[in-house]
Amino acid sequence: MEIQIVFTSNVPKYIEIYKQMKQLILKQHLKTHTKIPTKRQLAQQLNISIHTVQTAYEQLLSEGYIYAIERKGYFVSKIDFDWHGNEVHEVETPKKTEKPPLINFHNGQVDAIQFPFRIWQRLYKNHLVATSVPNANWQGEVELRQEIAYYLQQARAINCKANQIFIFSGTQQQLQSLCTFLHGVRVGIEHPGFSRAYTLFQQLKLPTALVPLDSEGCTVPTEPINLLYATPAHQYPLGQIMSINRRLQLLQWAKSTNSYIIEDDYDSEFRYKGAPIPPLAHLDGLDRVIYFGTFSKTLLPSIRVSYMVLPTHLLSDFEAFNQLTKSTVSRIDQLVIADFMKSGEYAKHIAKMRTLYRAKRKCLIDAITQHFGPSFSVLGDDAGLHVVLSLPPHLTEEIAIRKAASVGVAVDAISQCFQLEKPKNQILIGYGTPTIEEIQKGVQLLASVYCD
Amino acid sequence: MEIQIVFTSNVPKYIEIYKQMKQLILKQHLKTHTKIPTKRQLAQQLNISIHTVQTAYEQLLSEGYIYAIERKGYFVSKIDFDWHGNEVHEVETPKKTEKPPLINFHNGQVDAIQFPFRIWQRLYKNHLVATSVPNANWQGEVELRQEIAYYLQQARAINCKANQIFIFSGTQQQLQSLCTFLHGVRVGIEHPGFSRAYTLFQQLKLPTALVPLDSEGCTVPTEPINLLYATPAHQYPLGQIMSINRRLQLLQWAKSTNSYIIEDDYDSEFRYKGAPIPPLAHLDGLDRVIYFGTFSKTLLPSIRVSYMVLPTHLLSDFEAFNQLTKSTVSRIDQLVIADFMKSGEYAKHIAKMRTLYRAKRKCLIDAITQHFGPSFSVLGDDAGLHVVLSLPPHLTEEIAIRKAASVGVAVDAISQCFQLEKPKNQILIGYGTPTIEEIQKGVQLLASVYCD
Numbered sequence: 001m002e003i004q005i006v007f008t009s010n011v012p013k014y015i016e017i018y019k020q021m022k023q024l025i026l027k028q029h030l031k032t033h034t035k036i037p038t039k040r041q042l043a044q045q046l047n048i049s050i051h052t053v054q055t056a057y058e059q060l061l062s063e064g065y066i067y068a069i070e071r072k073g074y075f076v077s078k079i080d081f082d083w084h085g086n087e088v089h090e091v092e093t094p095k096k097t098e099k100p101p102l103i104n105f106h107n108g109q110v111d112a113i114q115f116p117f118r119i120w121q122r123l124y125k126n127h128l129v130a131t132s133v134p135n136a137n138w139q140g141e142v143e144l145r146q147e148i149a150y151y152l153q154q155a156r157a158i159n160c161k162a163n164q165i166f167i168f169s170g171t172q173q174q175l176q177s178l179c180t181f182l183h184g185v186r187v188g189i190e191h192p193g194f195s196r197a198y199t200l201f202q203q204l205k206l207p208t209a210l211v212p213l214d215s216e217g218c219t220v221p222t223e224p225i226n227l228l229y230a231t232p233a234h235q236y237p238l239g240q241i242m243s244i245n246r247r248l249q250l251l252q253w254a255k256s257t258n259s260y261i262i263e264d265d266y267d268s269e270f271r272y273k274g275a276p277i278p279p280l281a282h283l284d285g286l287d288r289v290i291y292f293g294t295f296s297k298t299l300l301p302s303i304r305v306s307y308m309v310l311p312t313h314l315l316s317d318f319e320a321f322n323q324l325t326k327s328t329v330s331r332i333d334q335l336v337i338a339d340f341m342k343s344g345e346y347a348k349h350i351a352k353m354r355t356l357y358r359a360k361r362k363c364l365i366d367a368i369t370q371h372f373g374p375s376f377s378v379l380g381d382d383a384g385l386h387v388v389l390s391l392p393p394h395l396t397e398e399i400a401i402r403k404a405a406s407v408g409v410a411v412d413a414i415s416q417c418f419q420l421e422k423p424k425n426q427i428l429i430g431y432g433t434p435t436i437e438e439i440q441k442g443v444q445l446l447a448s449v450y451c452d
Numbered sequence: 453m454e455i456q457i458v459f460t461s462n463v464p465k466y467i468e469i470y471k472q473m474k475q476l477i478l479k480q481h482l483k484t485h486t487k488i489p490t491k492r493q494l495a496q497q498l499n500i501s502i503h504t505v506q507t508a509y510e511q512l513l514s515e516g517y518i519y520a521i522e523r524k525g526y527f528v529s530k531i532d533f534d535w536h537g538n539e540v541h542e543v544e545t546p547k548k549t550e551k552p553p554l555i556n557f558h559n560g561q562v563d564a565i566q567f568p569f570r571i572w573q574r575l576y577k578n579h580l581v582a583t584s585v586p587n588a589n590w591q592g593e594v595e596l597r598q599e600i601a602y603y604l605q606q607a608r609a610i611n612c613k614a615n616q617i618f619i620f621s622g623t624q625q626q627l628q629s630l631c632t633f634l635h636g637v638r639v640g641i642e643h644p645g646f647s648r649a650y651t652l653f654q655q656l657k658l659p660t661a662l663v664p665l666d667s668e669g670c671t672v673p674t675e676p677i678n679l680l681y682a683t684p685a686h687q688y689p690l691g692q693i694m695s696i697n698r699r700l701q702l703l704q705w706a707k708s709t710n711s712y713i714i715e716d717d718y719d720s721e722f723r724y725k726g727a728p729i730p731p732l733a734h735l736d737g738l739d740r741v742i743y744f745g746t747f748s749k750t751l752l753p754s755i756r757v758s759y760m761v762l763p764t765h766l767l768s769d770f771e772a773f774n775q776l777t778k779s780t781v782s783r784i785d786q787l788v789i790a791d792f793m794k795s796g797e798y799a800k801h802i803a804k805m806r807t808l809y810r811a812k813r814k815c816l817i818d819a820i821t822q823h824f825g826p827s828f829s830v831l832g833d834d835a836g837l838h839v840v841l842s843l844p845p846h847l848t849e850e851i852a853i854r855k856a857a858s859v860g861v862a863v864d865a866i867s868q869c870f871q872l873e874k875p876k877n878q879i880l881i882g883y884g885t886p887t888i889e890e891i892q893k894g895v896q897l898l899a900s901v902y903c904d
Contacts, residue, residue, distance in 0.1 A: 011602075014796070019606065058806075059799070108587070109586055115582070115585065117581065121580055124576060125573055150464075150467065154471065154511065157474075170779075170780050171778075172777065173625070176628070180628075203773065301586055302585045302588055303782050304779065321655065326622055326624055326648060328622050328624075332754060347510075351511075354510075
């Protein structure tokens, strides 16, 4: 028996064979218990490899359209249900994503060229073995939590144990886990603030107080909230560092109102000068403070690993609440990060990147000073991976972004961080990705369209 | 100047140097603006490498405890705030996890030895490059969604486009995302059912109807719910395949009540005989059906990648709702899976594993028949990676698990899948991990303690 299979160019051949034979069976053009060609016969007839036919037959077999009799061949199954000859449609080809900008000042990105890919690859290979494949511990791998505890002690003077640390796949996800656990929580967020945190509160329909900033950082909440989200080490988006006095005031507030403060320490590794100000989690000994950390800035944004450190008095309830929760983080990635930290590569990489980002920030500020007039100014302390650029009145955020794009420079909006009145003349400039030369070139290009 | 540093055995040397110098500075034993030893001097004094001292000094520098003057050396910073000499504590060494069982009949696991690690490693290496490190598209990488759309067409006759597919890091997380989006939804779940789904509904405080099973599968809901969670291809945990009539009845119910059905197709790839029954998502053309798929069973449980297919009429609202949501799935992993599918390795691996799991299932059933008496029986159709073993009255779940453990065999409880009356004499046996020989040995060991 000859079977007609028509190949088109876009679809793998085994899929065509599978699809068309299925249609023949469903439409009863191939009758029940008919013997179909052997794999070799069909391969010869269609001038393709036996392997391709085998893949198609395996699929038909597994779905029960055909059955096999040993040493006799393949036969058409009895199909009771009429699938109405449902046609398999073409899959739409997705649009190509837009081409990358000439100069990338997008916020929230890192200098990926500097990442020790070879070391990472070696560690990944070590852990890509059969023993690493069962599900991860829901709380996160103990090897990683142990390394994070060491790191927080030495880098942030935060005393915690591995059992206080919970591994998640990003700040939003851990914020969601926390808010779900603290059912009915009344949240507050510094304003302006991290728009992705605000969005999460909105998605969860939590009444959300906007807590204003002043020159010392997030002010003490006056509304009756019991969970405050703040970024003391480097306010997002404005970039200021919270004063020690304000830190102590906020802790006093949390203690007296039995509230919690989320200290999101999202880029504290990159602090370029000045005496250290202890994190809230240090000052308070992790009593009213819930500490958020991430590897997005220090490793790679695309790996999606973050962590939350809980006060010990919450542990047993949080564990009970999550008794049947599964981890959302690749176990292999967790073990790789643990090794990366243990071997000293993490500390080394951060030190290297801190030096580089410090130089990039200086270059950016110098270039802005050089090319822009006094109607432009830079906001934010000497830290992190972004600055806020304040623009003269004729340059609105929208115009500034469009003009930048017209010369191939990508800059970011800041208005989504404001829920009340939005700043008219500010943009975010991230300096994680571009090189020193690109930063200089980028600022020149911006000046060419901003200072006309 | 000599600085005394005491090394203990458990802590890396650079951390000791950092910690102890910080204490000396905070307690003002090292006075403001004092010059501290050069890296070389301290390395010689302590008989350690300069690199170790450098790591410690970099940390002190970055936190502002010391400052550097070019060609002069390092000096103690002025510290305004008294940290009260807060001591850095020892990190508790976590308990070792219990040793693995002799025979692993745990449910939800795969035969990892068979996984093509070398191919995966090669694909991972290809994608571990600077261009893969920015954040993933929140919906998931288009390359992966495209491959999943092809796969669903050919393997499940589900016609969908890449823009209907959303990538998540596990069933619970995508269920949470869906329920948060469908705010105020009234859910139902087949009973008994997947305990992790039920738990998620409880965590979200959603009123949850328990919809009973009968011999054809999940019955038509009678309570006023508008989202039903079901597992038609292989009921979890009891293992039956939903009849075509019941499928059509459920779709009729969904249409007439404007409800949605989540079709969790968690292990449909492993179906070992019989004519195919079309998925709800095929029968209904993805109108009232939301389809859940996962790579946990077909690839590795530890990679944490799953997907949800939405009806087109929900897309624009779901996208708007998640405008500021970030992906929780490693971009590199997504690109690796896409390549794995595109190259045909995925279809090949599934075909190979289907043959292997079919043989394991047969071996398990044969061994049970051979070694156990008529008071034992196996529930569940010819599919998946687990069976339910029904035990005689004297063997309760608890006793059965304990007796199995006493001879080194791990089996799982089923009672957490029941919210009302729990079965007294049933256990879950997963056959994903053990070899054919281990399955035979495991059943013999179980017989030795169950049939006395």
